[in-house]
Amino acid sequence: MTNTPLHIVVVGYGPVAARFVDQLLPAVRSGAVALTVIGEESAAAYNRVLVADLGVGRTTAAAIALSDAAELVAAGVNVHLGTRVLRLDRARQQVRLADGTSLRYSKLVFATGARPVVPPLHGLNPDPAARVALPRGVTALRDLADAAQLSDAVDRKAKVVVLGGGILGLEAALAAQDEGASVTVVHHGTHALARSIDAGAGHTLAAALRSSGITVISNARSVGVQLSPGHDGELRFSALLQESGAPVEGDLLVLSCGVRPRVEVAAGAGLATDRGILVDHRLAALHDPNVFAMGDCAQVRCLDSDCADCAASDGPLGLIGPGWRQAEWLADFLTGSLAVPLPAERAPVMMLKARGVDVAAAGEVQAGPFDPVPGLSVSQWADPEHGKYVKMSTRDGVLAGFISVGMPRTGAELTLLFERGSELPADRSALLRLDGPDRDTAATADPARTVCRCAGVAEETITAAAARGCSTVAEVSAVTRAGTGCGGCHGELKELIEKHFAPA
């Protein structure tokens, strides 16, 4: 047994890397692991999920921090911020950084995440390798600097144009509109969230967006951005140009057109990539047992062509939850405390982060109740006037997909049932009633009914006491003990007494 520590180098310092580092800290402190983490941004890891909230002023940069670089350094972690890996030399097991240093590793872990897709619009450079900044007034809302741009626009109550009808675009749009900006959402297709919800939910959602003040332009074909000189004479975004119809004018364009995994360093080193870096069920790169990938840059697709879990793999999941589970698992695996392979992820639940607009969806959602899809049963509830829409698809009674719009409790329960793979109750409408009133207010008129729970006194006992002349709550209490515990029934006692003494 040698005492040489295991040299682990993590490329990338986002939320997934932060979780990985946290999980490894005990091993770092004990000297079993020598850990290096390399982050391109100058800030330590923060919660990217909340960047839109930061942009609209709903939270602070301090509050979304996930790591403290100084604390990690104190714990013995080697932290490189503001630099990136230029090249991976697998033969020598070392990486070359932009600042000129070279680092040797025993295990290398890619956590490079993804970068926003810049759509092919006239006036923007769509080259994914381009390191040229977007024009002024155009942001992809991915990092702290992007959040600052949005923040500036919201503060000025500016006109914000969001390009893209995906979840991140809608969240940014709703938050910015709520906080005072004037927002237009431009997307292709008939409705937003098209990958997650059906047309009925889309209509209900569009109505909700419009009633919150957002302008929605569907079936749009955007072709370019128009740049105009600002007060300072510099060119900045002024309108999103359409193939047909009027340009959509605005002060800030938020690009929300999806993300692309950052695989170039891995690909450059000859590792297998598809949309993401291809890894097996132990997150190891397909042909290099010393290189791993996790999070938004990792695509699980093993070499076994019969593997059912991998058959449908068309890219990284792109969600933080699975990324964190991968990080925890990989840290335990690399320190030898774990033998079981990483469990396969369930299909993700999409949940819109927005105040006042509740949308959750998952799984199979496109088929309607009367569509002949073998094995699939669909129940549906639509109340567009009140912004409510629910669809539940089941296979053998088990929830295979759902959409819930405008029904927060129903959505919350369906989310749980979907993630557990639970059967739905035979009476599907029971789930809809969760968003009804909290309790049945129709009190039953039953003389044997208990009025005072604390002392266990029935209505008939109280009425009898009143009949014997008790005319105040205190008198009834003295004789029956009703109302002598928590006092919660005093109002009802009073009513019963008054009822007895009321003139007929």
Add this chain to the structure above:
Amino acid sequence: MTVPSNATDTHCPYCALQCAMTVTPAATGPARAGAPTPATPGPVITGRDFPTNRGGLCRKGWTAAALLGHPERVTTPLLRGRDGIHRPVPWTLALDLIADQVQRTRASHGPDAVGVFGGGGLTNEKAYQLGKFARLALGTSRIDYNGRFCMSSAAAAGNRAFGLDRGLPFPLEDLDRADAVLLLGSNVAETMPPFIQHLQGARAAGGLVVVDPRRTATADFTADGAGLHLAPVPATDLVLLLGLSHIAIHDGFADAGFVASRTAGYQAVARSVAQWWPERVQSITGVPVHLLRETVRLLAQGARGGGSYILTGRGVEQHVDGTDTATAAINLALILGLPGSANSGYGTLTGQGNGQGGREHGQKADQLPGYRKITDPAARKHVAKVWGVDPALIPGPGLPAVELLASLGKPNGVRTFFIHGANVAVSAPNASQVLKGLRALDFLVVCDFFMSETAQEADLVLPVLQWAEEEGTMTNLEGRVLRRRAALTPPLGARSELWIMAELACRLNAPSVFSADPETVFTELRAASAGGLADYSGIDYALLDSGEPAYWPYPAGSTGTPRLFLDAFAHPDGRAVLTPVSPSADPARDPLFTGATLALVTGRLLEHYQSGAQTRRVAELAGAVPRAQLLIHPLAAASRGISDGGMVTVANTRGTVRCQAKHSTAIRSDTVFLPFHFAQDENANLLTSQAIDPISGMPEFKASAVTVTALSQN
């Protein structure tokens, strides 16, 4: 109402609210026309005005006297014969037999083969002397008590955060003025009904928030605009609380001034909750985001107005992550700036009658009187001096309750066992294993006044006094020390536990002094507690009898401490400590919601107390709720063919309960509820697991996976 001259002021025998009452012996009791008690002449109980209960009592309190002259009362020592039948024996023989048995066990297996199990219902005097008896007379480290099943998680969290654990660090009446109260996992409307009076202010302000997977009687008090009911999935309380802290920080409700000047560790906690945004929390707890936000808003708004309180109960504490869950509740309170202020705070609602005092005076495995650590050399020295012994004579830390019970009859485990004021055959988790352990003992001594399910397993049962027959002190849920007074003469043949310990100590040639007189023992307790966290040195019976409120710490020369932490927390630097906590997948915990399993939560009913050994013997209470009923949602029942009132089995790998089902829409459809007051086939603890919290030793009572099946009628 005129109080008869032979009436005695005392407090209720049951829960930690310790409602004030008056007991009047039968002969001269006032006629009680129309009262729903049976006509048998017995002592009469009336509620007494006091700041906690304001004259109110619940059904348990009203009927408590029914047990005093109960026909099933044990009134002579009972020795079990070879045929398994218990027969009366004289006290001298019983005590000689015990002394002989202890010496034989010690000689052949060592002192740690003798063990003691105490209870949170014992008076301070008995709890104190029991700890001393175990360590000096028996020479064993193996003592713990049923409070391990009750307060240990909140106590560990309180000590970690504040440096001190007093259930409510403020008088209960402070709650009256609050605009917001967040009640987590506590059904006070059933467990201590007069408590509800103190929530009136919060209800009027629309600020009562109850967190419970059931819409309990307490949750019902949030209806009609009085507040909110949050019904999380069982075992997700920790995530819920992390989400509330997240919202508090991100929505700008953190009290930055308080955090900066009075706490430590905020940054790490803020970073740890950054990952718990509301939608993620909703997807795990099932609690809609808008309710999470509204809860935090109510608390923050209350803190700036009349006050806000966060209170935890066993529902969130009795988990393998109970200490971390209570810590998360405290973190939220600290972020909002509640603790240590005059009109806001955090507290835990102590359960058992003397659950507070019972955890301060040395019947805990790791503790010496005055809430001192048994491993602390200075603490050992102080207590040894009071006891007049060499500190080396005091054994080190023993085993917490679940492990202690698991060691019964095992190699290197306990072989001779004393149980005081506990009914572990019903109340301990994984009850069938506990029963096996009791039966594997060489000798079991149980002190009780009824043949409880545990007493039935005893080799020797010693009849002891009931509440209305003894003098002593109890410390209520506020940390206020109260006088328990003898109102009646005990039955011939029953003896006080202090006397029993004194007699045995003498037979075992124990060092130090063991008195049978409560006031003498209390005087010694005061000295032993002096300088400790729970310092009682300034309290005496005369002070308590004068009616002066006495909240500990009450060092000699002081006037006590109604409100703790106003100037500083009890850590050396005076700051409260925020500790980052996170949910972890505990392999010992039942995986919930696999296949058709339901989550079982256990809890209390208004009509019964603890294992039911007492309340099942009160005709009025047993008549109201004679049997255990499984609360199940009609949807869960329908898919299993279970009718309302039909018989079911509730089962898992640990055991099977057979009972009646009761349909209710007041429970989540993935969750069922069983009360834990019933025995044999209806014992909910046949299903609970011995998995424990690594910090507190608290078992997992509140989240067991079970399958529920309709029992065929034939």
